[in-house]
Amino acid sequence: MKYLLLIYGAPPAEPPTPEAIEAEMNTYWDYEKAVAEAGVKLGSEALQGTETATTVEVRADGERVVTDGPFAETREILGGYYLLDVPDLDAALDWAARCPGSHNGNRIEVRPIQEFEAP
Amino acid sequence: MSDGRAAGSVEAVFREERGRLLAALVRQFGDLDLAEEVASDAVTAALERWPVDGVPARPGAWLLTTARRRAVDVLRRDRAYAARLAVLAAEADRAEPPGPAVDDDVPDERLRLFFTCCHPALAPPDRVALTLRCLAGLSTPEVARAFLQPTATAAQRIVRAKKKIRAARIPFRVPQAHELPDRLPGVLGVLYVIFTEGYAASTGDDLVRADLCAEAIRLTRILRRLLPREREAAGLLALMLLIDARRAARTGPDGTPVLLEHQDRALWDPVAIAEGRSLVVEALTGGTPGGYALQAAIAACHVEAADVATTDWPQVVALYDVLARVAPSPLVELNRAVAVAMRDGPAAGLPLLDALEGDRRLRGHHLLPAARADLLRRLDRRAEAAQAYRAALELVGNEPERRYLRRRLAEVSSPTPRPAAGGSSAAPGAG
Numbered sequence: 001m002k003y004l005l006l007i008y009g010a011p012p013a014e015p016p017t018p019e020a021i022e023a024e025m026n027t028y029w030d031y032e033k034a035v036a037e038a039g040v041k042l043g044s045e046a047l048q049g050t051e052t053a054t055t056v057e058v059r060a061d062g063e064r065v066v067t068d069g070p071f072a073e074t075r076e077i078l079g080g081y082y083l084l085d086v087p088d089l090d091a092a093l094d095w096a097a098r099c100p101g102s103h104n105g106n107r108i109e110v111r112p113i114q115e116f117e118a119p
Numbered sequence: 120m121s122d123g124r125a126a127g128s129v130e131a132v133f134r135e136e137r138g139r140l141l142a143a144l145v146r147q148f149g150d151l152d153l154a155e156e157v158a159s160d161a162v163t164a165a166l167e168r169w170p171v172d173g174v175p176a177r178p179g180a181w182l183l184t185t186a187r188r189r190a191v192d193v194l195r196r197d198r199a200y201a202a203r204l205a206v207l208a209a210e211a212d213r214a215e216p217p218g219p220a221v222d223d224d225v226p227d228e229r230l231r232l233f234f235t236c237c238h239p240a241l242a243p244p245d246r247v248a249l250t251l252r253c254l255a256g257l258s259t260p261e262v263a264r265a266f267l268q269p270t271a272t273a274a275q276r277i278v279r280a281k282k283k284i285r286a287a288r289i290p291f292r293v294p295q296a297h298e299l300p301d302r303l304p305g306v307l308g309v310l311y312v313i314f315t316e317g318y319a320a321s322t323g324d325d326l327v328r329a330d331l332c333a334e335a336i337r338l339t340r341i342l343r344r345l346l347p348r349e350r351e352a353a354g355l356l357a358l359m360l361l362i363d364a365r366r367a368a369r370t371g372p373d374g375t376p377v378l379l380e381h382q383d384r385a386l387w388d389p390v391a392i393a394e395g396r397s398l399v400v401e402a403l404t405g406g407t408p409g410g411y412a413l414q415a416a417i418a419a420c421h422v423e424a425a426d427v428a429t430t431d432w433p434q435v436v437a438l439y440d441v442l443a444r445v446a447p448s449p450l451v452e453l454n455r456a457v458a459v460a461m462r463d464g465p466a467a468g469l470p471l472l473d474a475l476e477g478d479r480r481l482r483g484h485h486l487l488p489a490a491r492a493d494l495l496r497r498l499d500r501r502a503e504a505a506q507a508y509r510a511a512l513e514l515v516g517n518e519p520e521r522r523y524l525r526r527r528l529a530e531v532s533s534p535t536p537r538p539a540a541g542g543s544s545a546a547p548g549a550g
Contacts, residue, residue: 001288087288087290088288088289088290088292089238089240089287089288089289089290090289090290090292090294093240110287112286112287112288117199
């Protein structure tokens with residue numbers, strides 16, 4: 001079963017120091033290694049900040065509306081994701097708990113992937 | 120078992136067998152909806168056949184065989200469904216060997232079902248509803264009545280929980296030893312909620328609600344048997360037994376609560392007390408005791424004393440001290456204050472209650488003003504006591520409690536002072 005681990009967190013009030021960035025990157029490299037070795041990772045990416053986000057909506061009349069920023073202003077923003085293939089929700093929750101994205105005030109939302117029958 | 124059994128007792132068999140039957144079917148087919156459907160079909164078949172043919176020698180095995188055949192029929196009709204379930208079942212078989220086969224040849228897989236129904240990924244009220252439905256075998260209207268909800272609400276909770284189990288694939292598995300500290304409290308919490316709901320209702324005349332205590336005890340007994348090494352399961356069972364043992368003495372003929380100090384101790388159930396006490400010893404032995412074991416130990420202090428005056432209040436206070444560290448909560452502090460008042464006199468309890476004023480978690484609850492009122496009454500500070508009783512009356516939700524508070528308010532408002540009597544009504548442990 002596939003699950004998407006959505007990593008949410010509040011953007012830091014001040015820019016992190018290079019040492020802090022490196023320390024965080026190292027925890028992610030360890031985790032990347034763990035999911036790869038376990039053979040459960042289908043994909044993973046980190047997102048740039050919401051200041052780089054652009055929202056697109058095509059209205060009923062066909063008008064394309066492009067706006068600066070994320071579609072909803074919230075304190076916690078989506079920072080990245082892991083797409084995993086594991087046997088069940090317990091396994092997905094275990095991987096979420098091991099991920100640095102669920103530590104230090106950040107949280108992970110675990111969502112099962114919708115499977116469609118082949119046509 | 121002989122065929123002399125009446126149709127009425129067939130229902131009783133189902134109550135016992137249903138949870139085990141359902142768990143065995145879920146284990147085999149990996150799908151709660153299918154398991155429920157074919158379990159119901161098997162029960163319907165039994166209700167038709169058993170009064171005619173007699174109750175089979177092994178009713179559980181009969182039900183399981185009948186339900187399995189029916190499940191195979193359902194799966195034959197629906198190939199896509201069958202293919203999906205086959206994958207699930209294969210994965211489950213790879214993961215773990217089947218549970219131990221006990222009497223009746225029906226393997227006891229209920230532990231898995233406990234952990235699924237009480238999974239932290241389900242909303243807490245949904246866990247309670249699903250546990251009552253799947254493990255206690257209550258019908259959906261019974262689940263609704265148990266928690267004073269419309270049937271539609273209970274049905275919605277059960278449907279939502281089952282849908283999430285299927286869609287997010289919440290597994291039917293027993294957590295491993297290292298996971299139990301995280302997972303067991305959730306299961307025990309659900310059983311405790313069922314018990315306290317029954318306890319709160321036992322002064323009323325709704326038998327389904329009052330029966331919840333017996334149901335919670337039955338389920339906790341099963342859980343304890345399946346997890347013999349988990350001391351908190353023993354602690355919770357002890358707590359329930361020791362509280363429930365006082366049931367007959369807890370209310371007067373008109374349903375008004377009778378405080379511990381006025382209860383007729385001859386009405387307490389000696390069998391439940393004996394079992395509860397031996398479980399307390401077991402639950403407290405080895406390592407730091409858990410919250411349920413400590414509450415059970417406090418309940419044991421109450422039942423071991425001949426009356427309130429000779430209760431070992433220093434011991435009760437000491438147990439609350441530990442409980443406040445292991446499982447801190449304002450309700451524990453409140454009960455501790457009441458125990459201190461019993462040990463050192465009401466004046467010693469008052470400042471401890473004052474310290475709880477303003478705690479958001481007690482706001483809107485009658486327990487704090489009611490406890491204050493009782494201490495003030497015992498100190499003969501009648502005007503303040505009356506004020507506190509009035510504050511408690513504004514918040515109390517339960518009719519017998521309301522009657523008790525009104526009676527006390529009338530006492531402290533009457534012109535002639537009465538001799539001060541001790542006691543206070545607080546959380547289940549004290550009542």
